[in-house]
Amino acid sequence: MIQRFKGKVAVVTGGATGIGLAAAKALVQEGAYVFITGRRQEVLDQAVNEIQTNITAVKADSGKKEDIEKLFNIVKQDKGCIDILLCNAGTGGFGYPIGDITEQHYNTVFDTNIKGSILTVQGALPLMNEGSSIVLTGSISSVKTYETMSVYCASKAALSTLARTWALELKTRKIRVNVVSPGPTETAMLTDLSHDLQASIVNSIPLGRAGNTEDITSAILFMCSAEASFITGTELFVDGGAVLV
Template structure:
């Protein structure tokens, strides 16, 4: 039997990368996925790539009106959410404290923290008892690497959310966990300086970069009954780079 047979899963920011790989994995495991994205063209392409058992809802989690529209679509078409993966996020790199502007700070916290919070809050009435919430964090939250001051802090906030929501929602049996990727081979490396990807790979104890499918497999673990006694954790999927 498929691990998510008959489940309804919502995955935000799932038009590419780790979240799209997760959506494909969830569908293969029997779920119907509702995915979101800010750009209609990329959303349409993601829906086509997944192929079946998928509903696309355009929207920006940083905009409350868009989150409410997502909740309305899910309520009218499915009536419940069994798995919520809050993956939509804004990534910044090489922005030192002196370079941060009010606009760049608000852009990152507006999506990564405020957007995640209100996504969960507005979908909370639809979450089934025993549902699983997976927040996509980052290994950057624990490292203190230069130039990540705002991004790392925004992901650290998700770790706090998981702890408090685990106790807030315990009466309903809703599990909340963070999945924190690091050193994963994604298209984002194309925007970084030449040689950066190779330097990161050389630091990974596992001897290589991780894959998007490996993140999807970890998300499946946290979403399914395989992790029925796991709640409130931050699961690093990083080949050991953040652990040694």
């Protein structure tokens, strides 16, 4: 296997399940040392057992500043620098029409998807090497609207705007900032839906299937690699064409 990330240090928030776990595994397989975060210790422990080598798990909520400070203190003590940051921690929000949106729902979505990303990037920056890469896990919901998901869609649109702005702000350090935005993907966010709703979503995708974690991970690793060294401020849709319909 090609070792594109040999000797590199990566941090993956929300790295214990789904896309984050798949990305962490792939980064380790290609030579990186990876720190993952999550909110459930037992799930983190399971992820470490799966990956086995070159992995450290830190229990942390991305929306809490004290947890993020703890994370990067550990990274600093253990490795001293960061080459790759994947802000993957996020939450969904299906089933909230305008009349049912609560302050709690808004806070939950924006604390994780936006505040969490801001705190994570802020915490990582002092440790990030020149020419390093930041990838934010977005969603086609940044440009494609879904009924009863307005707060979630707004949070993903905001995330894309943050990425474009940060790409300009960090240009002098040659830190690239990009978004990888999945469409419907075979993770809990899709599989927890009713069978009929899942089928309706999948049937609407031009390429005729939902994505899998490997589809998304391939795009993430490309954006982290030297192959994408001239790409910054970009949102890459990995969606089988779903954003087109």
